[in-house]
Amino acid sequence: MKLYNFSPAPNALRVEMFLKEKNIKIDTIQVNLREGELFKEPYNSMNPFNCIPFLELEDGTIITETISICRYLEEKYPEPILFGSNAKERAIVDMWNRRIEMDGFLPLVHSIRNKTSFFQGRVIPGTRNEINQSQEIVTRGIEMFKILLDRIDPHLSKNKFLTGDKFSIADITGHFMFNSSKILKIDLEDYKHAFRWKSELEKRPSNPINDLI
Numbered sequence: 425m426k427l428y429n430f431s432p433a434p435n436a437l438r439v440e441m442f443l444k445e446k447n448i449k450i451d452t453i454q455v456n457l458r459e460g461e462l463f464k465e466p467y468n469s470m471n472p473f474n475c476i477p478f479l480e481l482e483d484g485t486i487i488t489e490t491i492s493i494c495r496y497l498e499e500k501y502p503e504p505i506l507f508g509s510n511a512k513e514r515a516i517v518d519m520w521n522r523r524i525e526m527d528g529f530l531p532l533v534h535s536i537r538n539k540t541s542f543f544q545g546r547v548i549p550g551t552r553n554e555i556n557q558s559q560e561i562v563t564r565g566i567e568m569f570k571i572l573l574d575r576i577d578p579h580l581s582k583n584k585f586l587t588g589d590k591f592s593i594a595d596i597t598g599h600f601m602f603n604s605s606k607i608l609k610i611d612l613e614d615y616k617h618a619f620r621w622k623s624e625l626e627k628r629p630s631n632p633i634n635d636l637i
């Protein structure tokens with residue numbers, strides 16, 4: 425099994441944090457997406473969506489999508505459980521991960537890609553084209569993130585992690601949502617409980633951002 429990744433990228437780091445939480449090591453090949461490596465062979469054929477991370481199994485099967493990769497690894501290496509241990513827990517973890525990913529993580533990814541000149545010509549992940557950056561998408565992403573914070577702040581006043589006492593994949597997604605909010609310099613002062621959660625996530629030994637600094 426081989427993982428194709430590019431460590432500074434947020435989705436790459438999500439998988440790395442998951443691996444560290446589980447204390448597992450996988451052969452990893454760094455593919456420099458900034459130099460267009462993902463559009464060259466063999467990577468273009470391995471993942472025509474031209475994104476990392478992706479996982480190559482022994483039989484040649486390619487699994488893309490951060491959460492799908494983590495789900496596969498969860499079944500192969502169950503402990504510690506990060507996707508829930510029974511039907512109810514798995515549904516709750518999935519519910520929170522989707523809320524965080526769709527209402528916070530992805531809107532902020534699109535805000536960043538539409539804001540910084542670094543992403544000109546590649547506003548949509550895994551593309552190289554002339555699609556314009558849009559200030560409206562920057563603004564909308566931040567608005568969506570704040571609506572999410574309004575909703576999760578009261579929940580986090582009563583819960584250590586998103587699903588209660590147990591750390592899960594949803595918290596990993598949350599950690600990288602906050603990392604994007606830092607890049608966009610979004611003030612979190614009004615969200616005391618979300619800020620407490622964010623600070624605890626940053627302190628986890630598995631936080632791969634600490635290794636980059």
Ligand SMILES: N[C@@H](CCC(=O)N[C@@H](CS)C(=O)NCC(=O)O)C(=O)O
Nearest residue numbers: 433434435457475476489490549550
């Ligand atoms: N939906 C994919 C998105 C993966 C993704 O956006 N990867 C980015 C890095 S964080 C990428 O490879 N971008 C390549 C590029 O835009 O050139 C997932 O969840 O894994």
